Amino acid sequence: MSAIDHTVNATAELRRAETQSPSSRVALFEADQPLALDGGASLASFQIAYQTYGTLNAEKSNAVLVCHALTGDQHVANIHPITGKGGWWSLMVGPGRPIDTDRFFVICTNVLGGCMGTTGPASFDPASGEPYALSFPVVTIRDMVRAQAMLVDRLGIDTLFAVVGGSMGGMQVLQWAASYPERVFAAVPIATAARHSSQNIAFHEVGRQAIMADPDWSGGNYLALGRTPRKGLAVARMAAHITYLSDEALHRKFGRNLQDRLAITFGFDADFQIESYLRHQGMTFVDRFDANSYLYMTRAMDYFDLAADYDGTLANAFRGTKTRFCVMSFTSDWLFPTSENRTIVHALNAAGANVSFVEVETDKGHDSFLLEEPEMFATISGFIAGAARRRGL
Amino acid sequence: MSAIDHTVNATAELRRAETQSPSSRVALFEADQPLALDGGASLASFQIAYQTYGTLNAEKSNAVLVCHALTGDQHVANIHPITGKGGWWSLMVGPGRPIDTDRFFVICTNVLGGCMGTTGPASFDPASGEPYALSFPVVTIRDMVRAQAMLVDRLGIDTLFAVVGGSMGGMQVLQWAASYPERVFAAVPIATAARHSSQNIAFHEVGRQAIMADPDWSGGNYLALGRTPRKGLAVARMAAHITYLSDEALHRKFGRNLQDRLAITFGFDADFQIESYLRHQGMTFVDRFDANSYLYMTRAMDYFDLAADYDGTLANAFRGTKTRFCVMSFTSDWLFPTSENRTIVHALNAAGANVSFVEVETDKGHDSFLLEEPEMFATISGFIAGAARRRGL
Incomplete structure (x- = not known):
C-alpha cells in the first residue's frame, strides 16, 4: 500500500x-x-x-x-x-x-x-x-x-x-x-x-451466539452487504440487560404488571411490562451499537484476567x-x-x-x-x- | 367433521x-x-x-x-x-x-x-x-x-x-x-x-425472542415447512441453562478453564470450557424438544399466579x-x-x-x-x- x-x-x-x-x-x-x-x-x-x-x-x-x-x-x-x-x-x-x-x-x-x-x-x-x-x-x-x-x-x-x-x-x-x-x-x-x-463468560457467550445465529450477521460481513443483524443483537442485549438489574429492582419496578391491557391475552405478545421494557431495550440498542463491536467488547471482558x-x-x-x-x-x-x-x-x-x-x-x-x-x-x-x-x- | x-x-x-x-x-x-x-x-x-x-x-x-x-x-x-x-x-x-x-x-x-x-x-x-x-x-x-x-x-x-x-x-x-x-x-x-x-418472565421472554428471531421458525409454521429453528432454540436453551446453575457451581466446575487448548486463541471459538459446555447444551436440546412447545411451556409458567x-x-x-x-x-x-x-x-x-x-x-x-x-x-x-x-x- x-x-x-x-x-x-x-x-x-x-x-x-x-x-x-x-x-x-x-x-x-x-x-x-x-x-x-x-x-x-x-x-x-x-x-x-x-x-x-x-x-x-x-x-x-x-x-x-x-x-x-x-x-x-x-x-x-x-x-x-x-x-x-x-x-x-x-x-x-x-x-x-x-x-x-x-x-x-x-x-x-x-x-x-x-x-x-x-x-x-x-x-x-x-x-x-x-x-x-x-x-x-x-x-x-x-x-x-x-x-x-x-x-x-x-x-x-x-x-x-x-x-x-x-x-x-x-x-x-x-x-x-x-x-x-x-x-x-x-x-x-x-x-x-x-x-x-x-x-459472566456464559452470559456473553449467549449474546454472541444470538448475534451469530442471525442470518443477517452474514459471517460478520453484514456491513459490506448492507445488512444488520438486528434481531440477534436485540436478543443479546435483552439477555445482558437482565443481568444489569436485580430481581428486587425488577419486582419493584415491574412486578407482574400488565402492559396496556387489563388481562393476559393467552398469546405471545408482550402482556407483561417487563417484556415490553426488554423488547424496547433490545430494539433501541440496535440503533446505536454495532453487532461485531459487541462481539469484540464481550470477548475483551471474557479474556480479562x-x-x-x-x-x-x-x-x-x-x-x-x-x-x-x-x-x-x-x-x-x-x-x-x-x-x-x-x-x-x-x-x-x-x-x-x-x-x-x-x-x-x-x-x-x-x-x-x-x-x-x-x-x-x-x-x-x-x-x-x-x-x-x-x-x- | x-x-x-x-x-x-x-x-x-x-x-x-x-x-x-x-x-x-x-x-x-x-x-x-x-x-x-x-x-x-x-x-x-x-x-x-x-x-x-x-x-x-x-x-x-x-x-x-x-x-x-x-x-x-x-x-x-x-x-x-x-x-x-x-x-x-x-x-x-x-x-x-x-x-x-x-x-x-x-x-x-x-x-x-x-x-x-x-x-x-x-x-x-x-x-x-x-x-x-x-x-x-x-x-x-x-x-x-x-x-x-x-x-x-x-x-x-x-x-x-x-x-x-x-x-x-x-x-x-x-x-x-x-x-x-x-x-x-x-x-x-x-x-x-x-x-x-x-x-423469570424476563429470562423466558429472551428465550422466546431468540426462537422467534430465527427465520426458520417461520412464524411458527416450521413443521409444516419441514424446517427447524435450531439456532434460536439453542440460544434460548443456553440462556435458560445458565439460570439453572449457580455462579459458585460454574466457578467450581469450569472456572476459566480452557477447552482443548493451552492458551486463548484471540477469536470467537469456544476457548473456555463453559462456552463449549453451553453450546453443547443448546445443540443437544434441539434434538429432543419442539420450539413451539418451548414457547407454550414458558408462557404457562409466566402466567402462573x-x-x-x-x-x-x-x-x-x-x-x-x-x-x-x-x-x-x-x-x-x-x-x-x-x-x-x-x-x-x-x-x-x-x-x-x-x-x-x-x-x-x-x-x-x-x-x-x-x-x-x-x-x-x-x-x-x-x-x-x-x-x-x-x-x-
Whole structure:
C-alpha cells in the first residue's frame, strides 16, 4: 500500500468517524505509531474518538480519565449524538458533580474495538477498503488501555490525576494501575472484577451466539452487504440487560404488571411490562451499537484476567504502587458481586496499597453505578477531594 | 367433521405419539370429554402420553403423580427414547428410591402443550390435518393439571397419595393442592414459586425472542415447512441453562478453564470450557424438544399466579386443606430462591395447613432438585414414610 493510499484511507476513516460522532475529537495515529496488540497483531494506523470536559491546568495535573463500560462510549457528560439523551454518567461528571469539570479536565475515549469513532470492526480497513468485520484483531482490556495511554501522551499528560470507571470501565482502571502505576495518582474501579467469571463468560457467550445465529450477521460481513443483524443483537442485549438489574429492582419496578391491557391475552405478545421494557431495550440498542463491536467488547471482558499476567497472583500486579484506590461495589449486583470487588481489595492490601472500599446498599443491581446513588456520589466526592488535596490541586 | 374422520385422525395421532415415544402409554380423550381451557378455548380431542412404574394396590391408594419441569417429560425413571440417557429423576424414583416404585404406583404425564406425545403445538390439529403450531391454544398450569386429573380419573384413582415436582412441576403440585385438595393426600413442591417473578418472565421472554428471531421458525409454521429453528432454540436453551446453575457451581466446575487448548486463541471459538459446555447444551436440546412447545411451556409458567385465582391472597388457595405439605428450596437457587418457597410456606401456615419446610444447603443452583442431594433424598424419604403411615400404606 502506497503512502498516498494510506493517507486517503485514513482521511476517509477520519471523515466517517466525524460523521458518526460529530461532537467528538478524533486523534489519528499513523503508521509511525503502530499499536502492538496482545494477540500478536499490530494496527498500523488507528484513531481514537474522545470527548473532553473542563480545562487542563498549566501543570497538566488535573486530568481524569473516565473509562466506559461494555456498551458505553465517549459521551459521558454530553447529549448523545445518536440517541439525543444525556451523557451516560452526567450524574457523576459535570460542573459541581463528584468528578467536577470546573476543577478537572475529564477525558473519555471510545475504547479500541468500539463503534463510536474509535477504530473497531466496523471501521474501514485501510488495506482492503472494506470494513474490517472479523478481520479486525481481537483486542484485550490491556490493548484498550495501551491505546488510551497513547492518547494521553498525545495530550501531553504525564500523570493522570485519576482513572475512574465501572464494570468493563473498572477493568480498564485496574489495568491502568497495573500497567502504568506511575501515571495514575488515584484509581476508582467500581462494580468490577480482576477477572471475568465463568457465569459472566456464559452470559456473553449467549449474546454472541444470538448475534451469530442471525442470518443477517452474514459471517460478520453484514456491513459490506448492507445488512444488520438486528434481531440477534436485540436478543443479546435483552439477555445482558437482565443481568444489569436485580430481581428486587425488577419486582419493584415491574412486578407482574400488565402492559396496556387489563388481562393476559393467552398469546405471545408482550402482556407483561417487563417484556415490553426488554423488547424496547433490545430494539433501541440496535440503533446505536454495532453487532461485531459487541462481539469484540464481550470477548475483551471474557479474556480479562489481570493476575494471569503476574504469575497468577493478583497482588503482584500492584506491588510498590503509590496509586490511591477507592474500590466500590453494590449489594444487589450479582454480575460483579461484592466478593469480586473484595478480591481486588485483598490483593491491594497484600500489595501494601492505599485502598478504601465501600459496599453501597442498594437494590438496583449492577447498573447502580450509572444511577442516582447518593452514597456512591458522597464516597467518590470525598475520595476525589482527599486525593486532590494530596495532589496539591 | 364426521365421526369416521375423527377416528382416523385420532388414530393417526395416536400412532404418531407411539412412534415419538414408543415406551409411553397414551390415553386418548375423545370429543365426549372436551378439555375446557383457561383461555376460553376447548380441546375437542386430545391425548396424554404417560409412564407408570410399580403397581397400583387394590385400594388404589398408593398412586404418586410426579410432575415434570419446563423441558422434562414423562420419562422420569426409564431410559429416554430419544437421548438414550437415564430418566430425569431416576435418583428420586425407582426401587428403593425416596419415591419407591416397590411401594408406590408412580405416574408421570407429559404435560399438555408438551412435545413427547401429549397433545401440544407440534400435534396434528384434527380440524386441519396440519400441525397446530401457533393455532394451538395457550395453556396454563391449571389446564395441565386439569388434563392430568382426567387421566387420574381414567385410571380409576380417586385420591393421589402424593403429588411431587420441582420448578414448573412444583407449580403443578401447588395447583393440584389448590384445585383438588380432597384428591391430594401429600404434596411436595420443590424449588418453585406460587407466581412467576418479573426476572423469570424476563429470562423466558429472551428465550422466546431468540426462537422467534430465527427465520426458520417461520412464524411458527416450521413443521409444516419441514424446517427447524435450531439456532434460536439453542440460544434460548443456553440462556435458560445458565439460570439453572449457580455462579459458585460454574466457578467450581469450569472456572476459566480452557477447552482443548493451552492458551486463548484471540477469536470467537469456544476457548473456555463453559462456552463449549453451553453450546453443547443448546445443540443437544434441539434434538429432543419442539420450539413451539418451548414457547407454550414458558408462557404457562409466566402466567402462573396462584393467588390471583383466590382474591389475591395465596392462603385462600389452601383454606381448609387436609393435604400434608413438604416444601423444599436450595440455598444457591436464584431462579426460584428460598424467599419464593418461603412465601408458599407462609401462605400454608396462614391457611392452617400441615407443612414442613427444608432449605437444602448446596451450591448447585436450581438444578439441585435433579441432582445427587442427600439431604433432599433423606427429607423426602422421611416425609413420604410419615405420610404413608398416616395413609395406612
